[in-house]
Amino acid sequence: MTPRTETVAGLATDVLLPEGDGPFPAVLVRTPYDRLRHRAELRGWARHGFAAVAQDVRGRYASPGEWHPYRDETADGAATARWIRRQPWSDGTLVAAGGSYAAHCALALALDAPEDARPDAVVAAVPALGPAETAREPSGAERLAARAGWWAAHGDRPDSDEDALAEARAADPGLLTHLPLTDLPRRLGRDLPSWPDLWRRRTPDGPGTRARTARIPLLAVGGHHDHFTADTVALWRRWGGPSARLLLGPWGHGLTAAPGPGAHPAHRIDLGTLYARWARRALAGRLRAGRAGAVALGGSPLWLPATLEGEPRTQRLRLLSGARFTADPEHPVRSDDLTVPAAGTPDRCLLVTAPLPRPLDVAGPAEARLRATADTPSADWAVRLVAVTPGGTAERLAVGVGRRADPPGRPAAFTVALGPLARRLPAGTRLRLEIAGHHFPAHARNPHTGEDPVTATRLAASRRHVDAGSVALRLPVLPSRPTPLDPAQEITR
Incomplete structure (x- = not known):
């Protein structure tokens, strides 16, 4: 099965029709990552009876024009959706689907296009919702490494170089430490005019902010080891359409192709078949109303209902060290290293639970x-939860970064969200809680001067004091062994 290439709305578009006379329901994937990489996916949709369409977004690969990330997707998607519905092989129904930036394209079409161009259902996998959502945590902390990697690989260019940032960091190990961060394009040796504009957007402006206006079914798919996990869950919770389904596994941004810690063979799923089954039922109006879905319990073979949450319980913690520590942006706590320094001036507060009985x-x-207190x-208050096995192996479970602007020297009580968890922790596991001032390079360093971390050129150390007796780790604990479910049945019910 070989797709035929069309020019639709001036953009390079592949179309693959199923066998038979039609007309068919259609699925549309709009991508900046080269539509040719989606040919196996198109064949899968076609085998399930869908007319499958993949399109290079404006200014990328075979599509002409200028590439402006996140700018033109609603208008170009709407023109393509209208074209699809005019074709003799189309039965008029349309599913918008995609992963990462392609999920943004699907959601922009579903939420922002004129009514006649909107799809009838949407599949959003590891959705990169919008510039502000992808660039910052809800607290405002900048997601530096992920955004630098994406912009180096894809930003302001007609094709991609997936290894661009890794190669640049190999040549210049301190690449991400150079200030200001807006100077990164010069360090990379190429133009990135959209890089500074990314950081000017401070309030969420992507499809996730408008999810409550949705009027169609949603299938949101994510991974617990993906940097957009919380965004995926929030999209599902906010969705205003007649039905919303969530599938969340112990996967990374590549989903089942990138299993993370705690993954079990039972957590491998044929996503293509599941998408097609869900889409058929969504288009036929046969999905039960409301929110439902399945979440894999890492460290076990179980899948649980997405609506099942444990009872919040406070875990007892013992202070190990660092009730007073110095957060020095010249020597930040690193996000890519779980080693805890054994000597020297403390750079974090360390607390630990007793082994789980x-x-x-x-x-x-x-x-x-x-x-x-900070002076x-x-x-920034970077809180990292780490599981330490009886053998001494450390594994990161969750991270949260809260940004505060409290009067210097004045104690403040606050909460740092650590995101959603779904994990079975074996007996004997000790939980280590690290409270630091940085989580670099995953997040930009707070300069502690009150300046914008993206444009700052000065750094200052920050002395911190944590009231160890006040620290409470709140985990959602299931009161009894949960009853498993079949994720495919739960998604399509």
Whole structure:
């Protein structure tokens, strides 16, 4: 089965029709990552009876024009959707589908296009919702490494170089430490005019902010080890359409192709077949109303209902060190290293639980509550939860970064959200909670001067004090062994 190439709305578009006379329901994938890479996916949709369409977005690969990330997707998607519905092989129904930036394209079409161009259902996998959502945590902390990697690979160019940032960092190991961060394009040696504009957007402006206006079914798919996990869950919770389904596994941004810690063979799913089954039922109006879905419990073979959350319980913590520590942006706590320094001036507050006396199943949002002081006008509080096995192996479970602007020297009580968890923790596991001032390079360094971390050129150390007795780790603990379910049945019911 070989797609034929068309020019639709001036853009390079592949179309693959199923066998038979039609007309057929259609699925549209709009991507900046080269439509030719989606040919196997198109064949899968066609085998399930869908007319499959993949399109290079404006200014990328075979599509002419200028590439402006996130700017033209609603208008170009609407023109393509209208073209599809005019074709003799189309039965008039349309599913918008995609992963990462392609999920943004699908959601923009579903939420922002004129009524006559909107799809009838949407599949959004690891959705990169919009510029502000992808660039910052809800607290405002900048997601540096992920955005630098994406812009180096894809930004302001007609094709992609997936290794661009890795190669640049190999040549210049301190690449991401250079200030200001707006100077990154010069360090990379190429133009990135959209890079500074990314950081000017401070309030969420992507499809996720308008999810409550949706009027069609949604299938949201994500991974617990993806940097957009919380966004995926929030999209599902906010969705205003007649039905919303969530599928969340112990996967990374590549989903089942990138299993993470805690993955079990039972967590491998034929996503293509599941998407097609869900789409058929969605287009026929046969999905039960409301929110439902399946979440894999990492460390076990189980799948649980997406609506199942544990009872928040506070875990007892013992202070190991660093009730007083220095957050020095010249020597930040690193996001890519779980090693804890054994000597020198403390750079983080360390607390730990006793070994778990029995296995612990956690499912739902986790958080850390604390009372703490910084002597600088701006301070990030990076809280990392780590599981330490009886053999001493450390594994990151969750991270949250809260940005505060409390009066210097004045204690403040606050909560740092750690995101959704779904994990079985074996007996004997110790939970280590690290409270630091940085989580670099995953997140940009707060300069502690009150300046914007993206444009700052000066750094200052920040002395911190954590009231260790106030620290509470709140985990959503399932009270009893949960009843498993079949994820495919749950998604399509």
